[in-house]
Amino acid sequence: MIEFKNIDYSINGKSILQDINLTIAPHEFVAVIGPNGAGKSTLIRILLNLIEDYEGEVLIEGRKNTGWLKSNRIGYLPQNESFDRQFPATVTDVALMGLASSKKAWQRFSRQDKQRAREALEQTGIPHLGSERIGNLSGGEWQRTLLARALLTGSHYLILDEPEAGIDKPGVVSFFDLLADLHKKGKTIITISHDLNMLNKYCTFLVCLNRTLHCHTQTELLTAEHIHSTFGDGLKLIEKDY
Amino acid sequence: MLSYAFLVHALLGALLTGTALAVLSPFVTLKKIAYMGEALSHIAFAGIALALLLGLNLSLTTLLFVVGVAALIGFVSRFFRTEESNVITIFLSVAMALGIILIALKKDYSFDLASYLFGNILLVNRSDLWQLGALVLANLLFVLVFFKELFYLTYNLAVSEVFGIKAKPVYYGLLLLLAVNIVVAVKIAGIILVTAQLILPASIAFRIAKRLKSAVAVSIVIAALASVLGFLCSWQFNLPTGAVIVMVEFVLFLLTLLLCRKRN
Numbered sequence: 001m002i003e004f005k006n007i008d009y010s011i012n013g014k015s016i017l018q019d020i021n022l023t024i025a026p027h028e029f030v031a032v033i034g035p036n037g038a039g040k041s042t043l044i045r046i047l048l049n050l051i052e053d054y055e056g057e058v059l060i061e062g063r064k065n066t067g068w069l070k071s072n073r074i075g076y077l078p079q080n081e082s083f084d085r086q087f088p089a090t091v092t093d094v095a096l097m098g099l100a101s102s103k104k105a106w107q108r109f110s111r112q113d114k115q116r117a118r119e120a121l122e123q124t125g126i127p128h129l130g131s132e133r134i135g136n137l138s139g140g141e142w143q144r145t146l147l148a149r150a151l152l153t154g155s156h157y158l159i160l161d162e163p164e165a166g167i168d169k170p171g172v173v174s175f176f177d178l179l180a181d182l183h184k185k186g187k188t189i190i191t192i193s194h195d196l197n198m199l200n201k202y203c204t205f206l207v208c209l210n211r212t213l214h215c216h217t218q219t220e221l222l223t224a225e226h227i228h229s230t231f232g233d234g235l236k237l238i239e240k241d242y
Numbered sequence: 243m244l245s246y247a248f249l250v251h252a253l254l255g256a257l258l259t260g261t262a263l264a265v266l267s268p269f270v271t272l273k274k275i276a277y278m279g280e281a282l283s284h285i286a287f288a289g290i291a292l293a294l295l296l297g298l299n300l301s302l303t304t305l306l307f308v309v310g311v312a313a314l315i316g317f318v319s320r321f322f323r324t325e326e327s328n329v330i331t332i333f334l335s336v337a338m339a340l341g342i343i344l345i346a347l348k349k350d351y352s353f354d355l356a357s358y359l360f361g362n363i364l365l366v367n368r369s370d371l372w373q374l375g376a377l378v379l380a381n382l383l384f385v386l387v388f389f390k391e392l393f394y395l396t397y398n399l400a401v402s403e404v405f406g407i408k409a410k411p412v413y414y415g416l417l418l419l420l421a422v423n424i425v426v427a428v429k430i431a432g433i434i435l436v437t438a439q440l441i442l443p444a445s446i447a448f449r450i451a452k453r454l455k456s457a458v459a460v461s462i463v464i465a466a467l468a469s470v471l472g473f474l475c476s477w478q479f480n481l482p483t484g485a486v487i488v489m490v491e492f493v494l495f496l497l498t499l500l501l502c503r504k505r506n
Binding site: 048050073074076078081082083084086087088089093094097098100101103105106107108109133149153 | 272386387388390391393394396397398400401402403404405406407408412448451452453454457
């Protein structure tokens with residue numbers, strides 16, 4: 001279970017998130033929706049302790065996130081993970097990052113670790129790309145690499161920041177099918193998304209955010225008013241036409 | 243011609259300086275902090291001036307000064323939320339100005355600015371060589387032990403931390419080691435050779451090698467080759483050694499640009 005309690009966050013006096021109280025039950029497939037600048041990524045970054053100077057408290061399985069994250073991992077897929085396209089890393093190198101915390105500094109990745117990485121790449125549908133340079137990947141292949149890395153952490157939680165960015169429609173569908181499969185196998189998934197059609201089909205719980213929380217509810221209980229209060233009249237902008 | 247002990251010392255000095263910096267070069271280049279090398283070497287100048295003025299131990303004072311200023315840069319940019327690269331440039335120029343003022347205050351001392359810029363590798367003594375040798379070993383050990391952490395922190399430091407990799411402590415370790423390298427190397431090799439040896443070997447290596455591990459090896463070979471060739475050319479044509487090594491390395495860089503174009 002993940003709990004956000006009275007979260008307030010502002011930068012230079014400008015409020016980014018205000019009075020966020022939210023509980024995410026285990027095994028949900030949560031979608032966080034909201035217009036650009038609504039604070040969706042900020043909320044995720046607070047959860048992951050990538051932002052520290054906020055007010056309020058975040059609890060993961062009853063413990064403060066800072067403490068919990070010291071001994072546990074979360075499978076995280078950042079939005080636009082920045083890297084140099086010339087960086088000399090392969091898909092396997094990036095996936096193995098998910099296992100790095102279980103190794104001492106001087107320990108190399110073992111044959112078993114590499115086997116596990118192969119299995120994770122197989123699970124995400126890219127077993128043939130293990131030794132491909134990351135600079136040569138398409139958007140979809142890159143997201144699948146990051147998903148393999150997240151799976152290798154062994155975490156029950158998968159957190160994705162706009163995973164559909166940079167993927168074509170068939171790619172998005174098969175990626176969400178993959179997530180749905182992982183959800184069935186017991187993962188708690190939180191994804192930020194703009195694609196309402198997609199979310200309706202896959203997600204079990206919806207969080208509407210626009211600086212403050214406009215709704216947090218089971219997907220089937222979502223009303224048009226919730227969406228309108230979150231997005232205002234800008235709704236047409238977020239229904240993607242591929 | 244190498245029968246003169248001082249020539250052997252100079253050659254070894256050039257070789258060891260190049261090797262030491264070339265070990266760190268791929269990580270410094272990938273993390274895009276080669277400018278830190280240049281900044282730290284300028285800041286070292288003020289440290290050297292301070293040690294000369296107060297009659298303190300040169301290496302230790304310079305090291306403490308460089309590390310202190312580097313920590314101050316980190317503090318100022320974070321606490322006052324100022325762009326780090328701007329703070330570095332401000333401190334770099336102020337450190338140079340401070341150094342020149344301190345040198346001027348020590349009236350009985352004639353300081354050769356050119357030797358500081360280009361170093362004077364012909365004056366390397368036995369104790370310098372021991373220091374450089376220790377530096378090569380320390381750098382190799384650091385890279386061997388923390389290779390995984392260095393690989394991931396140069397890839398993306400913030401993401402590494404999310405995945406529980408001890409990226410920040412190793413990054414600070416790298417910066418500290420970089421400061422030690424610069425303090426030791428700058429008085430022997432000069433600012434320009436130090437800066438060049440931090441960026442050029444890896445820039446060449448990444449055009450030849452596919453993986454980071456092999457890039458470190460290629461980087462060392464390139465730096466060693468350039469040091470020996472540069473040294474021989476400078477001896478042959480009676481030119482400043484440090485500057486010739488930089489030019490040789492630059493020629494190698496141009497050659498790899500032309501020969502390895504398709505990989506770009």
